[in-house]
Amino acid sequence: MADVNRGNRPLSPHITIYRPQWTSMTSILTRITGNALIVAALMTVWWFVAAATGPEAYAVANGFITSWFGDLVMILSVWALWYHSLAGIRHLIWDAGYMLDVEKGERLGQGAIVLATVLTIVTAIVV
Amino acid sequence: MAYMTDRKRAEGLGSAKSGTRHHWQMMISSVALIVLVPLFVFTFGAALGGTWEQTVIYYSRPFPVIVAALTILVAMLHFRGGVQVLIEDYTRGAARRWTIIGAICVSYALAAAGLFAVIGLAL
Numbered sequence: 001m002a003d004v005n006r007g008n009r010p011l012s013p014h015i016t017i018y019r020p021q022w023t024s025m026t027s028i029l030t031r032i033t034g035n036a037l038i039v040a041a042l043m044t045v046w047w048f049v050a051a052a053t054g055p056e057a058y059a060v061a062n063g064f065i066t067s068w069f070g071d072l073v074m075i076l077s078v079w080a081l082w083y084h085s086l087a088g089i090r091h092l093i094w095d096a097g098y099m100l101d102v103e104k105g106e107r108l109g110q111g112a113i114v115l116a117t118v119l120t121i122v123t124a125i126v127v
Numbered sequence: 128m129a130y131m132t133d134r135k136r137a138e139g140l141g142s143a144k145s146g147t148r149h150h151w152q153m154m155i156s157s158v159a160l161i162v163l164v165p166l167f168v169f170t171f172g173a174a175l176g177g178t179w180e181q182t183v184i185y186y187s188r189p190f191p192v193i194v195a196a197l198t199i200l201v202a203m204l205h206f207r208g209g210v211q212v213l214i215e216d217y218t219r220g221a222a223r224r225w226t227i228i229g230a231i232c233v234s235y236a237l238a239a240a241g242l243f244a245v246i247g248l249a250l
Binding site: 011031034035037038041042044045047048049051052054055058059062065066078081085088089091092095123126127 | 154157158160161164168169171172173175176177179182183186195199202203206209210213216217218219233237240241243244245247248
């Protein structure tokens with residue numbers, strides 16, 4: 001009995017066998033955004049290190065981040081940051097024991113996507 | 128194959144018993160980041176794109192410096208916990224171990240580099 005399937009047990013993502021749902025998709029998106037933000041973190045730390053190094057290094061880092069490619073990465077990262085923050089608040093609400101039924105969970109997820117988009121537009125205007 | 132009972136094989140393969148601590152640390156860092164992230168986005172955003180002289184003056188003030196230092200530190204600790212769970216879910220064995228060690232080292236390195244740079248700018 002115990003020798004069955006030894007060492008070849010399934011890992012977590014059984015994504016391929018499930019029908020996409022708001023709850024699963026917003027959960028996966030939370031993970032993707034959180035981990036993808038390492039790119040923005042690298043660029044931001046580079047910017048600070050360059051600023052501490054001197055004007056030439058700063059010009060290179062600042063130029064890259066404010067180039068069209070840097071802008072694209074940063075605007076996507078801003079959306080990811082707002083979405084991940086709102087999704088984190090959703091988890092804190094759930095941890096406190098509220099809004100745990102499917103319909104409210106779906107509403108929270110949809111709300112996070114809409115609000116993250118609004119906040120990204122606000123950030124783009126302000127910054 | 129050595130004689131092993133099913134029970135002997137199963138022993139020690141259960142919960143690591145550190146999940147509660149991990150979850151609690153993620154909760155603390157996430158609550159801190161709810162406050163820090165908006166402050167950082169709009170202070171860093173104000174400095175981004177400016178000349179070097181403007182940035183040096185901006186990051187000589189205590190408030191943006193404290194916000195940046197705290198955000199970098201707490202965000203990297205939060206990333207350390209999150210990326211570990213990501214790796215644990217999709218890899219196994221030696222690959223899992225080395226990827227976790229590597230990812231945690233990256234988060235520590237970014238935290239150290241970021242803190243050093245922000246403090247260097249401030250002084």
